[in-house]
Amino acid sequence: MDTSSSFLSCALFIYISLFLSFTSAEDPTVTYHFDISYITASPLGVPQQVIAINGKFPGPTINSTTNNNVVVNVRNKLDEDLLLTWAGVQQKRSSWQDGVLGTTCPIPPKWNWTYNFQVKDQIGSYFYFPSLNFQRASGGFGGFIINPRSVIPIPFDNPAGDITILIGDWYIRNHTALRHTLDAGHDLGMPDGVLINGKGPYRYNDTLVPDKIDHETINVEPGKTYRIRVSNVGVSTSLNFRIQNHNLLLAETEGSYTVQQNYTSLDIHVGQTYSFLVTMDQNASSDYYIVASARFVNESTWQRVTGVGVLHYSNSKGKASGPLPQPPQDQFDNTFSMNQARSIRWNVSASGARPNPQGSFRYGSINVTEVYILKNKAPVTINGKRRATLSGISFVNPTTPIRLADEFKVKGAYKLDFPTEPLTGPSRMETSVINGTYRGFMEVILQNNETKMHSYHVDGYAFFVVGMGYGEWTNDSRGQYNKWDGIARATTQVYPGAWTAVLISLDNVGIWNLRTENLDSWYLGQETYIRIVNPEKNNKTELPIPDNALFCGALSRMQKPQDISSGLKGHGSMVVVLSLSLIMAILSGFVV
Incomplete structure (x- = not known):
């Protein structure tokens, strides 16, 4: 065999080995394409406008497995901005993909945008929905399943x-x-x-x-x-x-x-x-x-x-x-x-996404590092507007999303001063955010002073529901906490005139939405965000800003025109195959 042939054989062997190593190391990807548009339907016998996905209402169920990469290419055919959020699905190390205004600029009408995240260390049943402009009330939702390996x-x-x-x-x-x-x-x-x-x-x-x-x-x-x-x-x-x-x-x-x-x-x-x-x-x-x-x-x-x-x-x-x-x-x-x-308790002996029992994480023996008492009340008038509040603050969505403002050091986009206890003075409208401690253990008491039921949700996390009771929460209420098999979930109810206590292990870096799931109160400002930053600058605990990130607010000038090929980005195997073809051509030319 001559030198050229030996080089070709050696190069091909090395490249194919690298290719096989690359593809086998990658976790599987499930891919969906969502055309989101209006259709006319009559679910209650009266024709009305609903939001459909691929012409269907409700939308398709996303079916995935632990560790899968989930790619959802969204084409916004509505006449207004759009974001999809994944209720309870934890985007590990990537709040960029969370689909709420505090982290991501909205997808403009007639644009494509591709979500790409990994459902790491998760199993279970969830759903997705549009998070902006009260759109969930018109549809755009569907189921989301994460199967165990x-x-x-x-x-x-x-x-x-x-x-x-x-x-x-x-x-x-x-x-x-x-x-x-x-x-x-x-x-x-x-x-x-x-x-x-x-x-x-x-x-x-x-x-x-x-x-x-x-x-x-x-x-x-x-x-x-x-x-x-x-x-x-x-x-x-x-x-x-x-x-x-x-x-x-x-x-x-x-x-x-x-x-x-x-x-x-x-x-x-x-x-x-x-x-x-x-x-x-x-x-x-x-x-x-x-x-x-x-x-x-x-x-x-x-x-x-x-x-x-x-x-x-x-x-x-x-x-x-x-x-x-x-x-x-x-x-x-x-x-x-x-x-x-x-009566709904955690099965501490069952395995979750990993082979170890769910109860191997002994949350009841971890010292609490920070406590937030979040209290709602009936809507109030602030600056002439009817608003809903959480601890006296009615959240105002920033023009530049919080995570984007952090990335590009935009000053004044938000305040890191959300109070640990409800304000005693007049309610106010602000972009006020909770300053969470990375790897801290946060106790959150949700106090419902309204006459209606509320549900509260935290993106990016499952929290432990450790207690609930009627009346006003006090320090003595901790004596009622379940410190062994309280259920871990992302959404909990808070009964009228009652409280619910949850514990959250803050191990997922990012900007994560904490909100009421009641759409009317959410729309009127009953939400905030928890900001969790790893102080170790060189420790890679968060994925970088995605290549297809959208820009708005103070960063609008950075937004490039729509790139129709953006949906292909991030698919490494395609890049490898193209590169292999290119190298084959180059090596063939070398041999000749």
Whole structure:
């Protein structure tokens, strides 16, 4: 063999070895393309504008596995800015991909933008939705599943099927009209209905439910057990979920396996997701009702907006009929729902995304380094505007996102002065942010001084729900904390006139949104951010700013025109293949 051939063979061997090493080291990628646009639909029998993904409402379920890289190319066909956020999905080391205004500039109309993040060390059931301009009230949402790796055992037998159900209150007015109502200083009023997977109620009552409304049907086989993942994607209403004559065996919630318990029904608050195992063990003489009904409201007023679908056995002999299964009869028992919530416990012996048991992280023995008491109250008037507050501050979204301002040292974009306790003076509108300590352990007490239920969510983290109770939280309330198997999740309810305490291990560097999931209060300013910075400058704990980052506010001048090839960036295997072809051509030329 001559020198040229030897060089070619050696070069090819080295390059192919590097190529194989590169591709095998990469975690798998799941890729989705979302065309987000308006369509006309009639979920409650009245034509209205909804937000669809690829022409469908709701959007597709993202199906991924632990450690997968998730790539979602978004084409914004709306007439306004857009961002998607991933409720409970932790973008490890990359708040750039979080999809809220505090971290990322919005995607302008007619633009493409590609999300690219890794679902590292996670399993579980979640959903995604548009985070801007009240858009979630018009749709744009879908399920998000993170499956465990095959080498990690799950604490139950493999189900016969996996079913995603999205429930939520619904208005016939679109998100633009609802925004205008809030901007004018008014409440939204009662929703027009409750949808199940974007569809209206089954006609269980000829008087209450109009004819020719499309309803959701879930098809199952008798005797089999299915995993049913249920998310409340609505505007502001807690819903009770139940399936006629069937037990709901709770198995997981927002990335944590639970102690498995049977419920005849479960309250699912706005922004929450639960995963049930349901065995089809009933007589197939007829179909069965699937019900999502409003909670903590005037029951007689809300009767007309109950969400009803159908569970259909393959050998069913007839349609569902008769009265709907009853919701909890606890109108005069304020503790029933809270006790149900307290009964949801962490399965400390089950493995999560890794082979070690969930309970190997002994959160109850970690010293708390910082405490924040966050209190809400009924909307107030600030500078002539009706606003919602958290600890006396109504958050104002910055023109330059906080994370972007940090990266390019933009001064005055925000204040790092969010109070540890509620303000005693007048409420104010500010871009005020919590200064979190990297690798600290934060205790957050959420005090709900309103007369309605709230759900609170933290992006980028799962927190431990360690306590809840009625009345005002005090230092003595810590004596009630569950320091062993409190559930780890991303969204917790706070009952009216009550408090909920959570513990957060601040190990994920970035700027992370803390908000109410009630869209009306969120829109009016009931949110803040937790800023977590690693003081060690050379320690790579956060991914760099993405190549396709958008620029706005004080950095608008840096924004380049739309690059239609931007969606291809970040796909290393494509780059390697192209490079291999190029080297082959070069080496061929060398040999000649």
